[in-house]
Amino acid sequence: MYYHNGSVLLSNVQIYNVYIGQFAEATTNLMQYFASNLGSSNWIKILTSYYEYSNGKSSFIQANSITYKDTWYLNYNINQELTDSVVANLLTNALINNGITACDNCIFMIMFNGKYKYSGWNDGGSDDSSAFCGYHSTMGYLAPGSTQYVQIKFGVVGDATSAVPANVNCIPYGGVPTANGDFAGDNLVSTYAHEVAEIITDYDGTAWYRNDQYNLEIADPCIFDFGTPDNSNIQVGTKNFLVQALWQNNHGCVWEYIGHSNSRQIFPSHSPVAQPTASPALSGLGGFDLTYHGPGGVMANGRGDGVVLYNVFLGDLSPSTTSLMTFFSQQIGSSSWYDVLSSYYLLDDTYGILYVANTASFGGNYNDLTSSRGLQLNQSYIENLLLNIVNANPNTTTLDVYTIMFRGDFNVSINGQLWLKDWCSYHGSFIAQPGDQVIKYALVGDPSTAPGQTGSVCEPVSGRPTANGDLGADSMAVGYAQQLAQTVTDYHHFAWFSESNGLEAGSACYGQFGPNFVPSTNNSNIQLAGKPFLVPSIWQHGFGCTLTKI
Numbered sequence: 364m365y366y367h368n369g370s371v372l373l374s375n376v377q378i379y380n381v382y383i384g385q386f387a388e389a390t391t392n393l394m395q396y397f398a399s400n401l402g403s404s405n406w407i408k409i410l411t412s413y414y415e416y417s418n419g420k421s422s423f424i425q426a427n428s429i430t431y432k433d434t435w436y437l438n439y440n441i442n443q444e445l446t447d448s449v450v451a452n453l454l455t456n457a458l459i460n461n462g463i464t465a466c467d468n469c470i471f472m473i474m475f476n477g478k479y480k481y482s483g484w485n486d487g488g489s490d491d492s493s494a495f496c497g498y499h500s501t502m503g504y505l506a507p508g509s510t511q512y513v514q515i516k517f518g519v520v521g522d523a524t525s526a527v528p529a530n531v532n533c534i535p536y537g538g539v540p541t542a543n544g545d546f547a548g549d550n551l552v553s554t555y556a557h558e559v560a561e562i563i564t565d566y567d568g569t570a571w572y573r574n575d576q577y578n579l580e581i582a583d584p585c586i587f588d589f590g591t592p593d594n595s596n597i598q599v600g601t602k603n604f605l606v607q608a609l610w611q612n613n614h615g616c617v618w619e620y621i622g623h624s625n626s627r628q629i630f631p632s633h634s635p636v637a638q639p640t641a642s643p644a645l646s647g648l649g650g651f652d653l654t655y656h657g658p659g660g661v662m663a664n665g666r667g668d669g670v671v672l673y674n675v676f677l678g679d680l681s682p683s684t685t686s687l688m689t690f691f692s693q694q695i696g697s698s699s700w701y702d703v704l705s706s707y708y709l710l711d712d713t714y715g716i717l718y719v720a721n722t723a724s725f726g727g728n729y730n731d732l733t734s735s736r737g738l739q740l741n742q743s744y745i746e747n748l749l750l751n752i753v754n755a756n757p758n759t760t761t762l763d764v765y766t767i768m769f770r771g772d773f774n775v776s777i778n779g780q781l782w783l784k785d786w787c788s789y790h791g792s793f794i795a796q797p798g799d800q801v802i803k804y805a806l807v808g809d810p811s812t813a814p815g816q817t818g819s820v821c822e823p824v825s826g827r828p829t830a831n832g833d834l835g836a837d838s839m840a841v842g843y844a845q846q847l848a849q850t851v852t853d854y855h856h857f858a859w860f861s862e863s864n865g866l867e868a869g870s871a872c873y874g875q876f877g878p879n880f881v882p883s884t885n886n887s888n889i890q891l892a893g894k895p896f897l898v899p900s901i902w903q904h905g906f907g908c909t910l911t912k913i
Contacts, residue, residue: 366413366416384439384441386476397556446481458515477526497519582610585616597619615778655707655858670764676688694892694894697722707852746802831895844898875908
């Protein structure tokens with residue numbers, strides 16, 4: 364999911380249950396119980412990983428402040444057809460009758476008897492693009508005596524069990540006994556919860572959604588994903604319910620918030636991918652470009668300071684490898700290659716447009732030679748390692764990048780994908796607690812020390828010798844450079860990327876090393892203080908893949 368500058372419902376959310384047509388008292392009681400206790404559930408806590416950015420600050424959703432407010436019953440002839448405008452008019456009349464003039468944090472959850480005819484409801488089947496089980500929207504509301512319209516947020520859910528015939532496409536249970544013995548209520552909960560979560564995080568379609576042709580919101584990728592054959596999967600209050608999963612960035616579809624004891628991962632992760640064998644191809648725009656989505660996400664500040672590079676070496680990498688990567692880190696920030704990144708910018712509320720500085724400095728090395736071979740590395744281990752390093756660094760700044768380079772005989776898994784098997788390099792970020800400091804990092808492995816991996820795709824030069832005769836360092840320099848470019852321009856994965864395919868500054872030039880590069884005859888494409896290195900082309904927006912700023 365990506366944040367698109369819109370507003371979310373941060374706190375003090377009040378839920379109104381609104382019924383059109385007849386419902387059994389047991390059903391309305393169950394729905395009131397669910398709404399009354401939803402804010403304390405581990406399921407709704409997933410929303411606390413989402414936030415709103417305003418006035419230079421990110422404010423996170425407070426799920427525990429969601430409360431039930433009231434229940435309304437609306438009369439409408441069961442033989443009359445419901446339409447979007449009819450529903451809006453019924454809600455408007457209910458607001459007037461109940462003396463509501465404005466309520467910015469209110470959610471009106473409208474549930475209708477399934478016997479009503481409603482275009483798209485129980486009449487289109489799964490292949491009809493207009494078919495729905497529920498939806499959410501907003502409307503303008505002008506209270507009596509007022510001269511200013513206010514925005515009302517509402518969801519609409521049909522009772523699939525009372526439809527004739529039953530709306531089987533919207534009944535997750537089928538025919539099995541339900542969690543609370545109320546077939547209507549237990550089924551309503553599934554879609555009801557789906558819409559509540561999406562209203563809170565994206566009520567008017569401008570905040571949190573995925574950049575694809577469908578603009579999926581946080582519940583859509585997990586539709587009817589219950590994760591169990593049983594009749595319940597979460598507890599709300601003291602009762603069990605069956606709800607669809609929600610998307611938590613970096614974790615996928617989950618039924619409870621996933622966090623860490625001393626850090627909080629909030630940023631969506633792109634899947635790490637393998638580096639292919641070097642190719643001399645040069646790309647133009649190719650039908651897409653990178654655009655800025657903001658807010659923030661770019662390593663620039665109002666003083667024009669440059670990025671500071673730190674290396675973290677895990678395991679007993681060879682002295683020649685660590686020495687060469689230290690040299691590379693010391694020199695890459697003053698290269699013409701790095702200058703390409705100075706074409707990228709962020710939009711700041713105070714300073715306006717802030718460009719990336721055209722230079723980066725080297726901050727130093729950290730060595731962990733005690734890490735045992737065969738060590739299992741995952742995000743939790745990596746975050747704890749970096750937290751210890753950052754907390755011990757008196758010179759830490761918001762422009763620090765930590766590149767972790769590890770031996771090839773480590774087992775490294777990110778989001779269920781394995782190094783060497785599924786990817787070669789990766790970049791990520793997380794927020795350290797306390798202090799809300801964003802830690803930016805990259806992972807690069809040494810394929811030359813990986814057992815049985817001679818000729819790995821993570822060794823981008825097809826033939827030896829490599830540029831400096833060190834297969835480990837010369838291979839890692841490629842991944843280091845690619846992830847550095849992407850960290851600087853898109854560290855939380857929703858700043859600079861292609862709207863059409865999600866590619867970033869490095870991945871947009873995947874496997875490309877410039878027009879003059881010939882893999883079998885020269886294994887480098889830039890010079891850094893007299894030493895040759897092979898680095899990938901990076902994307903300059905408006906121009907395509909390049910090794911120098913255009």
